[in-house]
Amino acid sequence: MDPSTGASGPNSSSTASSGTGPISLTSNSIPINSSNAINNSPPQSGSAPHVSGAHSISAAQPHSLPKMDRSEMRKAKAVSDAIDKALRADKERLQKERSAKLLILGPSETGKTTVLKQLKLLYGRKGLDVERQTYRRVVHLNAMKAIQALSYGLQKCNIPLEKSENIVHLETVMRLETTLKRYSITSIGFTNPAIPRKITDAKAETDMFLDMVPAIKALWADDGIQECYRVGSNINLQDSAQYFLDSVDRIAEPDYVPTDDDILQARVRTLAVSEHYFNIDSVLYKIYDVGGQKSLRKYWAPYFDDVDGIIFMAALSSFDQCCEEDERMNRMKECVVLFNSVANHKLFADTAFILFMNKIDVFQRKLDSGSLVKTHFSEYDGPNDYATASAFLHSRFLQQCKDTAKQIYTHFTHATDTNQMRVIVVAVNSIVQRMNLRSSGLL
Numbered sequence: 001m002d003p004s005t006g007a008s009g010p011n012s013s014s015t016a017s018s019g020t021g022p023i024s025l026t027s028n029s030i031p032i033n034s035s036n037a038i039n040n041s042p043p044q045s046g047s048a049p050h051v052s053g054a055h056s057i058s059a060a061q062p063h064s065l066p067k068m069d070r071s072e073m074r075k076a077k078a079v080s081d082a083i084d085k086a087l088r089a090d091k092e093r094l095q096k097e098r099s100a101k102l103l104i105l106g107p108s109e110t111g112k113t114t115v116l117k118q119l120k121l122l123y124g125r126k127g128l129d130v131e132r133q134t135y136r137r138v139v140h141l142n143a144m145k146a147i148q149a150l151s152y153g154l155q156k157c158n159i160p161l162e163k164s165e166n167i168v169h170l171e172t173v174m175r176l177e178t179t180l181k182r183y184s185i186t187s188i189g190f191t192n193p194a195i196p197r198k199i200t201d202a203k204a205e206t207d208m209f210l211d212m213v214p215a216i217k218a219l220w221a222d223d224g225i226q227e228c229y230r231v232g233s234n235i236n237l238q239d240s241a242q243y244f245l246d247s248v249d250r251i252a253e254p255d256y257v258p259t260d261d262d263i264l265q266a267r268v269r270t271l272a273v274s275e276h277y278f279n280i281d282s283v284l285y286k287i288y289d290v291g292g293q294k295s296l297r298k299y300w301a302p303y304f305d306d307v308d309g310i311i312f313m314a315a316l317s318s319f320d321q322c323c324e325e326d327e328r329m330n331r332m333k334e335c336v337v338l339f340n341s342v343a344n345h346k347l348f349a350d351t352a353f354i355l356f357m358n359k360i361d362v363f364q365r366k367l368d369s370g371s372l373v374k375t376h377f378s379e380y381d382g383p384n385d386y387a388t389a390s391a392f393l394h395s396r397f398l399q400q401c402k403d404t405a406k407q408i409y410t411h412f413t414h415a416t417d418t419n420q421m422r423v424i425v426v427a428v429n430s431i432v433q434r435m436n437l438r439s440s441g442l443l
């Protein structure tokens, strides 16, 4: 698959290519409630020269100027402070005028937090450095969960192990089930010091992982497990399974530090809505990442007011998966239902609506390994190739819009690919800005 660059248009789609040249965007990622949220932004044109002029009053005076007495100095200082204050207010007002609120919505595991990580990488001052060390344990847990899911999948799909001597490893992995359940990784457990120590004890997790390394390596090399990886679409396996299982030696190194790619591949379930600030092309974006599980969707509504843009994430690769919460429901069909309720929401009538058909790489891999779209969408009678099948699945979403004039901008995305996301974020920014100008009557 070789995605080609193209501008996205209303109710049409595009896939941005990797490797496009650098972009000239200034960037800032500012933590919530940060008092320097505005001050850290680049100065607005016209304000800086006045600020320096105002400050010169309290600096040492040149000899040629008449001397001021104390009361005159105080007055001058008061005037200077007042000018500073007015300039600050002006700067904040200008900043607010060039700001946008963006929600990232969609079901669980569609890649919402991954897009946010990319924004941190592309526009954050510290990239992913703040969380890098914490991800060490996440990576170890992800690798253990991956081999565990494959071991259970082996039984579910009735596939025998290639080497009988690996049975002992299979038993080791199965025995870990209850232990691993305790170590469920969520965005709350990830950051909340109030969570019981056992769950946040990174050393215990890493030790457990190191003990399991021989079992993980032996099982991952077994043809039975490999077969299960190829054919098991419903064994609850993370998309990053292969990435981490191929990297076991590297991530088991004593001085292992997660790379940016490791962090993008790592899976942490989001439980609480989080707010993030980014300065993209001099526009201050307030971006919300939400938890996509069904039980968490009731927490989305309070954020629906005054939204300038929505990125709705759908996983193209979920066409052959069932929902985690309800095994009888197809994941993509459930996603289409959710899309219907968001796209037709009355509060979003004038909101820029961007649909990310994500995980194109996993989708391609599934088609290549013989998973048939027709098996899950009986009305589909086209060939099982990327172009036709993705267009069909995309049309399921577009059909949901009751307002036929509503513009849905689609991108076919690979959210773990930073080069592709760099191009797509620029396109999203321009869509949101265009919609803003239009709704304020300036376009």
Ligand SMILES: Nc1nc2c(ncn2[C@@H]2O[C@H](COP(=O)(O)OP(=O)(O)OP(=O)(O)O)[C@@H](O)[C@H]2O)c(=O)[nH]1
Binding pocket: 106, 107, 108, 109, 110, 111, 112, 113, 114, 115, 238, 239, 240, 264, 265, 266, 267, 268, 269, 270, 271, 290, 291, 292, 293, 313, 358, 359, 360, 361, 362, 413, 414, 415, 416, 417
């Ligand atoms: N291969 C591949 N993996 C992806 C892609 N996008 C996201 N992932 C992986 O999918 C997993 C889930 O992604 P998240 O960003 O955590 O999903 P989410 O939508 O935030 O899920 P919730 O927080 O539960 O709502 C992670 O392991 C990501 O690395 C993609 O385009 N390709």
Ligand SMILES: [Mg+2]
Binding pocket: 112, 113, 114, 268, 269, 270, 289, 290, 291, 292
């Ligand atoms: Mg998330």
